Amino acid sequence: MSLCLCGSCLFAILAFIPALLLGQTIPRTPEGRPNFTGVWAGPGFTHRVGPGDTDTPRVTTYDTAKMSPFKPGGDAFMNRPVTGDPIKDDPTAGCLPNGLTRQILSPYAQQWIQTPSQIVVLYEYMHFFRVIPTDGHPHPKDVEQTWMGDSLGKWEGDTLVIDTIGLKEWMMDATHDSKPDQLRIHSDQIHVIERLRYIDPTTVSYQVTIDDPKIFTAPWSQDFEMKLHPTWKILEFVCEENNRCIFGKCAESDVQKTSRE
Amino acid sequence: MKTISFVLGAVFLCAVAAFSHHSFSAEYDATKPVSVTGVVKKVEWQNPHIWFYVEVKDENGKVTTWGFSGGPPGMLARRGITKDVLKVGDVIKVEGFRAKDGSNNGSGGNVTFADGRRVFAGSAEDVVPRN
Numbered sequence: 001m002s003l004c005l006c007g008s009c010l011f012a013i014l015a016f017i018p019a020l021l022l023g024q025t026i027p028r029t030p031e032g033r034p035n036f037t038g039v040w041a042g043p044g045f046t047h048r049v050g051p052g053d054t055d056t057p058r059v060t061t062y063d064t065a066k067m068s069p070f071k072p073g074g075d076a077f078m079n080r081p082v083t084g085d086p087i088k089d090d091p092t093a094g095c096l097p098n099g100l101t102r103q104i105l106s107p108y109a110q111q112w113i114q115t116p117s118q119i120v121v122l123y124e125y126m127h128f129f130r131v132i133p134t135d136g137h138p139h140p141k142d143v144e145q146t147w148m149g150d151s152l153g154k155w156e157g158d159t160l161v162i163d164t165i166g167l168k169e170w171m172m173d174a175t176h177d178s179k180p181d182q183l184r185i186h187s188d189q190i191h192v193i194e195r196l197r198y199i200d201p202t203t204v205s206y207q208v209t210i211d212d213p214k215i216f217t218a219p220w221s222q223d224f225e226m227k228l229h230p231t232w233k234i235l236e237f238v239c240e241e242n243n244r245c246i247f248g249k250c251a252e253s254d255v256q257k258t259s260r261e
Numbered sequence: 262m263k264t265i266s267f268v269l270g271a272v273f274l275c276a277v278a279a280f281s282h283h284s285f286s287a288e289y290d291a292t293k294p295v296s297v298t299g300v301v302k303k304v305e306w307q308n309p310h311i312w313f314y315v316e317v318k319d320e321n322g323k324v325t326t327w328g329f330s331g332g333p334p335g336m337l338a339r340r341g342i343t344k345d346v347l348k349v350g351d352v353i354k355v356e357g358f359r360a361k362d363g364s365n366n367g368s369g370g371n372v373t374f375a376d377g378r379r380v381f382a383g384s385a386e387d388v389v390p391r392n
Contacts, residue, residue: 041339054341086287093287095309108335124335176286235335242307244328245288250366255303255314259326 026158026198029114034158034198036112036119039232043206043224044107053231057107061173061184062210066222074215080183082176086248089183090176094247095239097126097147099170101186104194104208105224111234119153119160124234132162139165145188162194172210187214202228288330289368293359297327301351306344309333313347313369315355329355329369331381346380347372 027035041047041055049055070078086093098106108125121130134153143150143166150166167190175184193209204226211219244251285291299317311331318324331337334344347353356371373379 045339050341052341055339057336057339082286090287108333109339232339235338237308237333237335239309241309242305242312243309244312245330245360245362245366248288248361250288250328250360250362250364252364253303253305253312253314253326253328255316256326256328256365259302259316259324 025201027201029116031116033114033116033155034160035114036160036196036204037114038228038230039109039111039234040204040226040228041232042104042106042108042110042226043208044105045227047203047225047227049227049229053229055227055229059174060105060107060224061175062101062105062208063222066220067210068216068218068220070215071213071217074217077187078172078185078212078215080185082181082183090171092126092171092239093245095126095243097128097170098174099147100149100164100167100192101190101208101210102171102173103128103148105173108237109229109232109234122234124237126239127237134160139163149192156195159195159197162192162196164192164194165190167192186210186212189214191219193219196226199225204228285368288361289358290361291358294356295327295359295367296354296356298354299327299352301347301349301353302326303349304344304347306334308335311337311344315353325365327355328364328366329357330367331369331372337381342380351375 027037029035044057044060046056046058082089092098103123103125106123106125108123110124111122113120113122117133117135119132119134121132123129128148130148130151132151132153134155136154137152139150139152145166145168147168147170149164151162151164153160153162155161167186167188169185169188172184172186176182189212191211193211195205195207195209197205199205206224206226207221208224209219209221210216244253297315297317299315301313302316303314305312310333313329313331315327315329316324317327332342337343352375354371354373355369357367357369360366370381371379372381
């Protein structure tokens with residue numbers, strides 16, 4: 001019995017020590033909030049940090065097994081056959097935006113800038129950005145539907161909770177690149193909740209909850225991580241610069257012309 | 262010109278679900294693998310994806326210049342790969358998938374140098390045909 005009690009005590013102490021250490025070591029703002037300022041590798045990386053602060057991008061999509069059951073018609077709404085028209089099958093082929101849910105998983109760097117009243121996220125991919133107020137004001141009543149939606153942040157202890165509505169019907173993720181016969185589309189009723197919490201001084205637990213009542217019977221969540229990379233900076237990404245196969249039609253380069261002639 | 266050989270879809274290669282070109286499925290055909298060996302004529306280390314051009318001579322002496330798309334410069338940089346990795350005049354073997362429009366272009370996820378060194382291969386962002 002005493003051994004059992006001792007074991008329980010030891011377990012409790014061991015469980016508490018990392019939390020104590022964590023409280024001392026995670027980056028915090030002068031106000032005492034966890035500080036997410038920095039350049040991050042988001043869920044679209046392996047987070048295996050190599051020499052020179054490298055990280056490996058990876059294809060990341062939402063796991064079908066973690067999704068809630070479909071409502072009647074939800075499956076057909078979300079999983080659509082490809083049409084053969086690149087503009088419909090993947091608008092990013094013409095440098096149109098990938099949209100919030102796909103951007104979250106994008107294998108590019110992102111820079112977070114945190115102030116006491118807002119958080120700004122600069123995504124390298126497509127040069128997109130989000131301005132996320134954390135001052136407690138509500139979503140607008142008539143929110144305009146956009147690719148990145150209207151995001152608000154709030155704190156639940158040390159967890160940052162970002163609530164987004166106002167998204168266009170658009171690509172859920174890049175499933176079509178690994179399953180070329182299938183597109184995955186979310187509706188314009190989608191509600192996205194991101195929950196971010198430090199689990200060590202350079203790693204953040206990043207949970208994404210998708211509530212799309214047009215497609216699913218209930219919200220569902222999937223857990224990812226972000227890794228802080230102190231030496232990184234976000235780089236230019238200009239999709240139009242040399243997009244040689246825009247909408248599936250490849251432009252001939254000068255060396256190809258010379259070779260042909 | 263020391264261009265070597267040309268093999269196009271002669272070997273059955275299975276497409277691996279490892280595409281993250283920002284619009285791979287719209288631009289390339291995962292059922293049409295391509296493998297060529299030749300001399301690098303030009304490298305465009307630009308967004309949204311690098312391109313490199315390989316001059317290839319077939320067994321009848323006909324010369325074709327193939328264009329291949331690789332990873333985005335930033336994504337490659339995250340893995341420590343810089344633009345010095347490919348130089349004009351290098352002899353390389355490229356394995357990838359053909360462009361859907363049937364032109365002499367493709368995605369080129371696997372690049373192997375004459376001395377056996379490989380670049381771009383084995384990571385998720387590369388479009389890599391595997392046996």
